[in-house]
Amino acid sequence: MAKKWDIMITGCGGQGILLASEIIAEAAMLEGYDIKKADVHGMAQRGGSVISTVRIADKVYSPLIKYGDADILLAFELLEGYRVSKYVRDDGVFIVNTQRINPMPVASGREKYPEGLEDKIKCNAGRVVFLNALDIAKELGNFRAVNVVMIGVLSRLMDLKLDSWKKAIERLVPAKHLELNMKAFEKGREVVG
Amino acid sequence: MDKELLSGNEAIARGAYEAGVQVATAYPGTPSTEILEAIGKRYKGDIYCEWSVNEKVAVEVAMGASFAGARALSAMKHVGLNVAADPVFSLSYIGATGGIIIVTADDPYMHSSQNEQDNRNYGRHAYIPVLEPSDSQECKDYVVWGIKISEEFDTPVLLRLTTRISHSKSIVELGERVESPKPDYVKELSRRVILPAFARKLRLKVIKRLKKLAEFAEIFPENRVEMNDTKIGIITSGISYNYVKEVAPEASVLKLGMVYPVPPYMIKKFAESVDDLYVVEELDPFIETEVNRLGIFPKGKSYVPLYYELNPERVECALKGEPDPVPEMPEDAPLRPPVLCPGCPHANVFYHLHRMKMIVTGDIGCYTLGALPPLNAMDTCVCMGASVTNAIGIEKALGRENAKKIVAVIGDSTFIHSGITGLIDAVYNKGHSNIIILDNRTTAMTGHQPHPGTGKTLMGDETFELNYEELAKACGATYVKTFDPYDVEETAETLKEAFEHEGVSVIVSKRECALLARDRWKEAMWVDVEMCNGCRICLQLGCPALGIVDKKAVIDEVLCIGCGVCSQLCPEDAIKTHKEASAKEVK
Numbered sequence: 001m002a003k004k005w006d007i008m009i010t011g012c013g014g015q016g017i018l019l020a021s022e023i024i025a026e027a028a029m030l031e032g033y034d035i036k037k038a039d040v041h042g043m044a045q046r047g048g049s050v051i052s053t054v055r056i057a058d059k060v061y062s063p064l065i066k067y068g069d070a071d072i073l074l075a076f077e078l079l080e081g082y083r084v085s086k087y088v089r090d091d092g093v094f095i096v097n098t099q100r101i102n103p104m105p106v107a108s109g110r111e112k113y114p115e116g117l118e119d120k121i122k123c124n125a126g127r128v129v130f131l132n133a134l135d136i137a138k139e140l141g142n143f144r145a146v147n148v149v150m151i152g153v154l155s156r157l158m159d160l161k162l163d164s165w166k167k168a169i170e171r172l173v174p175a176k177h178l179e180l181n182m183k184a185f186e187k188g189r190e191v192v193g
Numbered sequence: 194m195d196k197e198l199l200s201g202n203e204a205i206a207r208g209a210y211e212a213g214v215q216v217a218t219a220y221p222g223t224p225s226t227e228i229l230e231a232i233g234k235r236y237k238g239d240i241y242c243e244w245s246v247n248e249k250v251a252v253e254v255a256m257g258a259s260f261a262g263a264r265a266l267s268a269m270k271h272v273g274l275n276v277a278a279d280p281v282f283s284l285s286y287i288g289a290t291g292g293i294i295i296v297t298a299d300d301p302y303m304h305s306s307q308n309e310q311d312n313r314n315y316g317r318h319a320y321i322p323v324l325e326p327s328d329s330q331e332c333k334d335y336v337v338w339g340i341k342i343s344e345e346f347d348t349p350v351l352l353r354l355t356t357r358i359s360h361s362k363s364i365v366e367l368g369e370r371v372e373s374p375k376p377d378y379v380k381e382l383s384r385r386v387i388l389p390a391f392a393r394k395l396r397l398k399v400i401k402r403l404k405k406l407a408e409f410a411e412i413f414p415e416n417r418v419e420m421n422d423t424k425i426g427i428i429t430s431g432i433s434y435n436y437v438k439e440v441a442p443e444a445s446v447l448k449l450g451m452v453y454p455v456p457p458y459m460i461k462k463f464a465e466s467v468d469d470l471y472v473v474e475e476l477d478p479f480i481e482t483e484v485n486r487l488g489i490f491p492k493g494k495s496y497v498p499l500y501y502e503l504n505p506e507r508v509e510c511a512l513k514g515e516p517d518p519v520p521e522m523p524e525d526a527p528l529r530p531p532v533l534c535p536g537c538p539h540a541n542v543f544y545h546l547h548r549m550k551m552i553v554t555g556d557i558g559c560y561t562l563g564a565l566p567p568l569n570a571m572d573t574c575v576c577m578g579a580s581v582t583n584a585i586g587i588e589k590a591l592g593r594e595n596a597k598k599i600v601a602v603i604g605d606s607t608f609i610h611s612g613i614t615g616l617i618d619a620v621y622n623k624g625h626s627n628i629i630i631l632d633n634r635t636t637a638m639t640g641h642q643p644h645p646g647t648g649k650t651l652m653g654d655e656t657f658e659l660n661y662e663e664l665a666k667a668c669g670a671t672y673v674k675t676f677d678p679y680d681v682e683e684t685a686e687t688l689k690e691a692f693e694h695e696g697v698s699v700i701v702s703k704r705e706c707a708l709l710a711r712d713r714w715k716e717a718m719w720v721d722v723e724m725c726n727g728c729r730i731c732l733q734l735g736c737p738a739l740g741i742v743d744k745k746a747v748i749d750e751v752l753c754i755g756c757g758v759c760s761q762l763c764p765e766d767a768i769k770t771h772k773e774a775s776a777k778e779v780k
């Protein structure tokens with residue numbers, strides 16, 4: 001079968017999800033694939049849940065992925081990953097940043113952040129990779145690099161050339177942050193053995 | 194040929210460039226905003242572009258350009274077309290000198306909107322053709338087609354997008370810009386002055402035009418049949434086409450690039466050549482109604498839901514005659530509602546309005562989030578500008594003695610869009626309204642566009658900056674004052690004075706949007722746990738940087754921007770800057 005990847009990215013507004021999905025699409029485009037990518041802008045970005053989808057194949061119609069059909073689910077935040085965990089295929093790949101960001105009902109003490117989410121997530125996909133991308137980004141000196149750390153992990157699980165990833169990052173990340181982001185990308189790649 | 198990954202909106206901008214559009218106008222609104230943003234960023238050398246004051250103004254400016262022979266485009270979100278409906282209906286009679294396209298971006302599922310509205314209906318209502326692209330390539334191509342159709346048939350063209358078209362990216366082949374006509378004003382009284390006598394003639398022209406357009410629809414290459422297995426035939430358009438191709442690749446498809454008027458013969462022929470005929474479309478039975486008028490009754494809205502956006506699984510179930518699927522979501526996952534940003538200048542105003550137990554008529558913008566807990570400080574939100582006028586009505590119903598308890602809250606961009614007329618109405622009709630303009634120096638909700646109160650234009654030029662105080666005085670407001678919402682005491686005093694004032698009061702809460710003030714963010718604040726008594730007053734601000742752990746307030750140092758409002762509210766002086774804290778240790 002021809003190669004295809006249906007990738008869903010989830011997390012919170014402000015985590016740099018749009019840039020991440022942009023980098024994935026750009027890298028795939030450099031290798032000549034057809035692409036559809038869907039984002040939601042506006043109200044949802046004010047700290048709410050954010051979902052972006054990138055579909056890559058020789059020919060793609062729908063920008064949305066069918067429920068239970070994502071090949072790869074990239075979760076930038078634990079609770080957000082859990083929320084949409086059923087979207088990933090049984091034999092799919094689930095990459096989870098274990099960083100927790102309290103939603104308002106939790107921060108204000110009205111609700112609790114659910115416990116044991118890692119275990120619940122584990123039964124949902126063929127392969128699950130947990131990492132704390134925030135810690136890695138902080139070690140590099142900038143917590144905003146979480147998104148590119150995640151891209152680094154993803155790049156090990158997708159059959160695209162390393163060069164395409166690097167070119168995509170170069171094109172999309174502002175020059176003054178490029179060095180930091182290239183390091184973040186490499187650190188992400190080291191997460192998967 | 195050059196290829197680029199573009200969103201539908203960016204592709205519309207590219208299309209405007211390639212079609213030789215010379216004037217582009219819009220008022221921002223999700224999901225349409227990036228069209229004019231992209232024109233402003235990439236094509237302002239070739240296209241004059243502006244953020245207009247509202248959508249009616251935007252269409253009228255574009256229309257003026259068309260009068261003078263230039264090609265024009267005006268873009269808006271679906272509800273924007275309601276605001277612009279008046280000139281659009283007249284424009285249908287007047288027609289196009291320079292080609293003119295109205296882009297409407299509808300928002301099925303209401304990702305960022307107050308209602309779900311299918312603006313293809315405006316095509317039928319106003320007798321104008323409607324084009325509906327399915328991806329970014331078609332977005333670009335249909336602008337070029339739209340200008341051609343507009344000029345050839347002497348009609349405005351409605352280009353209808355939806356959120357998933359506007360905000361999805363796909364690959365687009367770029368072309369060259371065609372040469373634009375040379376603008377030249379020619380007087381044409383009987384066409385542009387739509388007095389009844391002239392309009393009666395124009396009405397006949399419009400009806401004839403629609404017939405011609407239906408003939409054109411038969412040969413329009415973007416209306417096409419993809420013949421496959423003849424067991425199932427599906428008529429579809431826009432984003433729905435993609436879902437159909439995804440879940441029913443074996444079906445025969447009639448894809449309509451122009452959904453109004455439809456091609457009658459093409460539809461009849463297609464219907465005859467398949468066993469089972471469906472119409473798959475999002476929201477209203479628009480194509481279905483047109484097909485019904487031909488005496489053909491396909492499976493339509495009794496299978497495909499009328500509400501929310503479609504997706505592959507919903508279309509799959511509809512075609513199988515199965516019930517609408519609902520994705521399974523975990524029940525134990527707390528929701529993550531959108532919130533005002535850390536340090537949002539709006540928060541303190543709402544904190545006070547809540548405490549003062551005011552009746553707050555609200556409006557549309559980031560500040561609508563002031564309605565949610567813990568702020569709970571908004572009673573209504575209807576449409577842009579309605580805060581001011583709703584307050585007048587409530588006062589008239591409850592009597593003037595209750596005017597002190599009623600306040601309208603409106604953002605700066607929204608006030609300029611359609612709040613000013615309400616202010617004049619309040620004064621004129623002897624009201625006692627209280628109006629708060631939340632002046633965060635930008636149109637924040639839609640991604641920070643400049644507006645007349647900011648002194649900047651879309652093309653990046655400096656311009657006159659609207660003075661709210663002078664304007665309010667000129668309209669007849671008798672209490673007018675500007676205050677800083679980061680100053681808790683000043684805020685409380687100003688609100689009190691304004692509400693007690695007898696006549697119409699206009700107060701301006703002036704402080705730049707926190708997201709724009711990034712280079713001036715201060716050090717994060719810090720809670721002295723020994724001094725915190727757990728009263729939770731600070732939490733009432735709804736600031737995402739504030740939380741509670743073991744009955745004591747905590748501040749997330751990554752999120753906090755050091756605005757200091759919570760520290761001023763704290764009765765125990767437990768919230769401090771790090772500097773203050775270390776000074777204490779030294780003592």
Ligand SMILES: Cc1ncc(C[n+]2csc(CCOP(=O)(O)OP(=O)(O)O)c2C)c(N)n1
Pocket residue numbers: 220221222223248270272273276557558559560577603604605606607608631633635636637638639
């Ligand atoms: C008729 C209409 N046009 C556009 C919009 C989209 N829209 C919603 S809020 C908003 C702007 C709000 O800006 P402002 O009043 O300055 O408030 P802020 O978001 O900055 O707090 C816009 C353009 C709309 N809802 N209705």
